[in-house]
Amino acid sequence: MRKVEIVKFDLSSRKFETFEDCVAEEKPFHIFINKKHYVTILCSPSNLKELAVGHLLSEGIAKSTAEFEEIQIKAEGTCKIKLKQNVNLEERIKLFKPFSRIILSACGSTSPHQYVGKLPKITSNVQVKAEVILESARRLNAIAETFRKTGGVHIAAIYKTDGTLLAFAEDVGRHNAVDKAIGASALNKVNFAECFLTLSGRLSGDIVLKAARVKIPILASLAAAIDSGIALAKDAGLTLIGFARGKRMNIYTFPERILS
Amino acid sequence: MRKVEIVKFDLSSRKFETFEDCVAEEKPFHIFINKKHYVTILCSPSNLKELAVGHLLSEGIAKSTAEFEEIQIKAEGTCKIKLKQNVNLEERIKLFKPFSRIILSACGSTSPHQYVGKLPKITSNVQVKAEVILESARRLNAIAETFRKTGGVHIAAIYKTDGTLLAFAEDVGRHNAVDKAIGASALNKVNFAECFLTLSGRLSGDIVLKAARVKIPILASLAAAIDSGIALAKDAGLTLIGFARGKRMNIYTFPERILS
Numbered sequence: 165m166r167k168v169e170i171v172k173f174d175l176s177s178r179k180f181e182t183f184e185d186c187v188a189e190e191k192p193f194h195i196f197i198n199k200k201h202y203v204t205i206l207c208s209p210s211n212l213k214e215l216a217v218g219h220l221l222s223e224g225i226a227k228s229t230a231e232f233e234e235i236q237i238k239a240e241g242t243c244k245i246k247l248k249q250n251v252n253l254e255e256r257i258k259l260f261k262p263f264s265r266i267i268l269s270a271c272g273s274t275s276p277h278q279y280v281g282k283l284p285k286i287t288s289n290v291q292v293k294a295e296v297i298l299e300s301a302r303r304l305n306a307i308a309e310t311f312r313k314t315g316g317v318h319i320a321a322i323y324k325t326d327g328t329l330l331a332f333a334e335d336v337g338r339h340n341a342v343d344k345a346i347g348a349s350a351l352n353k354v355n356f357a358e359c360f361l362t363l364s365g366r367l368s369g370d371i372v373l374k375a376a377r378v379k380i381p382i383l384a385s386l387a388a389a390i391d392s393g394i395a396l397a398k399d400a401g402l403t404l405i406g407f408a409r410g411k412r413m414n415i416y417t418f419p420e421r422i423l424s
Numbered sequence: 425m426r427k428v429e430i431v432k433f434d435l436s437s438r439k440f441e442t443f444e445d446c447v448a449e450e451k452p453f454h455i456f457i458n459k460k461h462y463v464t465i466l467c468s469p470s471n472l473k474e475l476a477v478g479h480l481l482s483e484g485i486a487k488s489t490a491e492f493e494e495i496q497i498k499a500e501g502t503c504k505i506k507l508k509q510n511v512n513l514e515e516r517i518k519l520f521k522p523f524s525r526i527i528l529s530a531c532g533s534t535s536p537h538q539y540v541g542k543l544p545k546i547t548s549n550v551q552v553k554a555e556v557i558l559e560s561a562r563r564l565n566a567i568a569e570t571f572r573k574t575g576g577v578h579i580a581a582i583y584k585t586d587g588t589l590l591a592f593a594e595d596v597g598r599h600n601a602v603d604k605a606i607g608a609s610a611l612n613k614v615n616f617a618e619c620f621l622t623l624s625g626r627l628s629g630d631i632v633l634k635a636a637r638v639k640i641p642i643l644a645s646l647a648a649a650i651d652s653g654i655a656l657a658k659d660a661g662l663t664l665i666g667f668a669r670g671k672r673m674n675i676y677t678f679p680e681r682i683l684s
Contacts, residue, residue, distance in 0.1 A: 166651050171679040173554050175671035178684040185674065190628060190652040206629075206652075294433050315667070316626055316648035336628065336650055366576055368450060368466075368596065388576035390596055391426050392450040392466070407575070411435035414445065419431040424438045 165189060165310050188316030190336045193241045195219070198253060202245075208310070208317060208335040209241060211344045215335075216243040218347025222374035225256050229350050279373060279396060286401040288357040288381035293423045294413070296327040297384050300362040301408040303329070304386065310334045311364070320345040320363040322354065322380075330354055338365030342374050356380045367393040367406055367416075376400035382421055384408045389416050425449060425570050448576030450596045453501045455479070458513060462505075468570070468577060468595040469501060471604045475595075476503045478607025482634035485516050489610050539633060539656060546661040548617040548641035553683045554673070556587040557644050560622040561668040563589070564646065570594045571624070580605040580623040582614065582640075590614055598625030602634050616640045627653040627666055627676075636660035642681055644668045649676050 170185045191209040195202045195216055202225075207215060213235055220226040226247060234246040247253060300323050305311065308319040311334055318338035322331045322345050331352070333344030342363060349356065360382035361375055367385050369392030375383045376396065383397070384405040394416045397404035403418040415422060430445045451469040455462045455476055462485075467475060473495060480486040486507060494506040507513060560583050565571065568579040571594060578598035582591045582605050591612070593604030602623060609616065620642035621635055627645050629652030635643045636656065643657070644665040654676045657664035663678040675682060 168651070168654060168676065171675040173673050173675060173679075173682065173684070175555055175558060178554075180675070180679060180682075180684065183674075187649055187651050187654060190650045294438075295435060298435060314648055316650050336626075366596075370466075388574055389447055390450045390576050391428070391447050394428060394447060413433050414443075415431040415433060415440075416428065419433075419440060422433065422440075424433070424440065 186313040188314040195243045197245045207340045212237050214344045214347035218343035283400040286381050290325050292325045318365045322349045322359050369393050369396045372396040446573040448574040455503045457505045467600045472497050474604045474607035478603035543660040546641050550585050552585045578625045582609045582619050629653050629656050632656040
């Protein structure tokens with residue numbers, strides 16, 4: 165978050181007035197794996213260790229935190245990761261990045277369409293009360309300081325099924341916010357099978373893919389679901405909820421995990 | 425836009441009810457330039473010619489529509505582009521894609537930070553009445569059918585300085601919506617120096633870069649500006665406006681183009 169001088173205009177008074185306002189920051193973050201540049205992510209420059217760990221887990225490059233040998237966050241937005249020797253990095257990258265260059269509808273890094281029909285099923289039979297989901301969505305705003313002050317970031321949080329907050333992250337990118345929340349939880353050895361994830365951003369295929377890869381059984385959002393997200397959630401056995409606002413929500417898949 | 429069956433839950437009645445609802449679609453779109461795969465974009469499957477043309481212009485790969493020899497949109501979301509022989513494609517790609525893999529805060533395809541200090545200045549001295557900007561933002565919702573029905577897409581529109589609507593696009597990605605609006609205007613030989621662009625999404629560096637590359641002098645949004653967007657707008661001489669809602673707006677750079 166950074167302060168900038170801006171000019172506010174109000175049509176009622178027809179006046180221009182100079183103000184100091186807060187804006188969200190965005191910086192490049194370079195991740196190197198086993199000494200090779202892996203990816204550069206534009207993100208909010210906070211919780212970078214969580215972002216790196218969460219990104220590798222949610223993209224299928226690392227299967228658990230046990231596969232990390234070393235994680236070093238350097239000044240100037242660089243992260244050096246060493247994976248355990250038994251991880252065949254080239255093979256995993258090949259598996260998960262089949263296209264040479266992809267631009268997603270709203271970032272991320274893999275094309276979700278190719279995964280329909282290929283995801284392992286989430287078998288968790290946890291159940292969550294509808295009011296716990298609605299409350300988790302309501303709380304996003306309350307805990308999100310940068311969001312309130314700048315309006316320029318996305319929010320993601322991981323909760324236990326009873327509504328206990330386990331991890332929380334803000335980022336200019338909705339994918340990064342999800343990665344940071346996943347990374348923070350993984351570093352704390354959270355069991356994802358007993359959690360749900362709530363976010364502010366839309367539920368596109370790539371967001372659903374991230375949750376499905378770490379086997380989070382329920383994904384809820386304040387915003388809309390996109391058809392690619394619904395297709396993948398159906399396929400992965402993941403409960404997908406959109407427009408969780410006030411007293412209402414839309415359940416796109418597997419409503420049996422939600423209790424009235 | 426596609427119809428899906430969903431379950432609505434309302435805490436007031438504690439009832440689950442099955443409904444048919446509209447969701448936004450997202451499909452891969454593969455662009456080939458001179459017979460080589462250039463990029464795959466996940467997008468709303470509409471106005472694909474406009475998207476391809478706008479994307480190449482806003483990313484600096486083509487400098488004007490005069491550089492296109494042929495544009496063929498194929499079934500199944502593929503576009504084959506032939507550029508004029510005098511365009512050195514490899515050189516332009518090198519110039520604009522210096523990193524091997526980049527994930528943006530909310531998609532797009534280039535890291536905007538490296539352009540600060542390197543952009544040609546926008547010298548257009550057009551001026552627009554503040555109420556024309558506010559009205560352009562208000563109209564986005566009115567003209568955006570998919571947005572109203574699904575809540576799952578972004579909107580971008582290009583207006584003449586007197587408020588005449590010139591081009592309009594919706595897409596699951598805010599970058600794609602901007603590209604489609606730019607592409608549609610370019611195909612209609614619009615003079616960008618006498619226009620402004622209004623969008624629903626946040627003003628990050630990569631969005632500002634797209635407008636700056638085609639020399640649109642004013643960029644307005646319903647949403648917030650990110651610091652990277654402000655830095656690039658300052659550098660490019662572009663007027664950047666955020667939170668254009670109701671009677672108010674925040675002007676981040678070059679307010680002299682806005683008349684009270």
